[in-house]
Amino acid sequence: MFDKTNQGQWWDQGWKLVEGCTPVSEACLNCWSMSMEKRFRKETGIVFHPERLERPLHRKKPTAYAIWNDLFHESVPFEWIDQVIEMTLKAGQHEYQILTKRPNRILEYVEWKSKWQGFPFHFYDHNWIGVTAENQKTADERIPILLQIPATVRFVSCEPLLSDIDLYKYFWEFNENYQPPRFLDEGETYNIQPQILNPKIDWIISGPETGPKARPMKIEWIRNLYDQCKEANIPFFDKRNSLGLNIQNYPI
Numbered sequence: 119m120f121d122k123t124n125q126g127q128w129w130d131q132g133w134k135l136v137e138g139c140t141p142v143s144e145a146c147l148n149c150w151s152m153s154m155e156k157r158f159r160k161e162t163g164i165v166f167h168p169e170r171l172e173r174p175l176h177r178k179k180p181t182a183y184a185i186w187n188d189l190f191h192e193s194v195p196f197e198w199i200d201q202v203i204e205m206t207l208k209a210g211q212h213e214y215q216i217l218t219k220r221p222n223r224i225l226e227y228v229e230w231k232s233k234w235q236g237f238p239f240h241f242y243d244h245n246w247i248g249v250t251a252e253n254q255k256t257a258d259e260r261i262p263i264l265l266q267i268p269a270t271v272r273f274v275s276c277e278p279l280l281s282d283i284d285l286y287k288y289f290w291e292f293n294e295n296y297q298p299p300r301f302l303d304e305g306e307t308y309n310i311q312p313q314i315l316n317p318k319i320d321w322i323i324s325g326p327e328t329g330p331k332a333r334p335m336k337i338e339w340i341r342n343l344y345d346q347c348k349e350a351n352i353p354f355f356d357k358r359n360s361l362g363l364n365i366q367n368y369p370i
Contacts, residue, residue, distance in 0.1 A: 325357030
């Protein structure tokens with residue numbers, strides 16, 4: 119699994135079940151997937167491909183699949199989404215990375231699924247749920263929603279990285295039992311950590327925008343993300359090796 123890291127990829131195979139998308143934030147401006155669809159695709163609107171559903175069943179080797187395009191687009195019915203999620207259970211030898219810019223739709227799906235099955239739904243352990251956060255604005259909009267999603271692995275893709283992003287408040291939380299240093303009575307102890315790790319984000323991916331219209335990324339932005347992850351001991355993947363350190367860590 120993860121055989122293509124030398125190509126800067128954090129998945130092995132793309133599983134394109136949805137074609138079509140619509141812009142939702144700044145990261146969408148130069149979307150490579152949509153540019154390819156404009157060149158080669160004849161259909162219009164959102165199209166679901168049920169004939170591609172069983173592809174993972176025919177691959178025995180454990181594989182990291184990236185599900186394309188945005189499975190949680192507003193035009194994708196929950197019934198379609200549910201077919202995909204249930205297929206991942208049948209082909210459970212693989213990992214499935216579900217990346218979205220619409221995490222609110224995931225919460226809506228979880229509510230729909232929970233009502234349908236009669237008990238709270240939790241994504242299967244091999245369903246990795248992630249959001250794109252290209253700048254501080256989208257990080258602050260999407261990550262709080264991501265943290266509410268019942269998933270075993272949650273990740274954030276800061277690609278294309280369009281500004282400096284501070285994720286400190288999502289990695290750490292205030293320790294309510296903290297007591298400031300003072301003279302102690304014999305046998306007393308106190309907690310000297312005002313901040314404690316909040317292990318709700320399992321992975322950060324980052325990289326610059328690519329292509330002929332790519333917007334510039336400052337090296338300080340990605341170094342800042344890496345330093346934050348290193349302090350919190352959170353796996354970091356430097357997709358384009360921008361730091362020259364070949365950082366390719368996974369949450370496994």
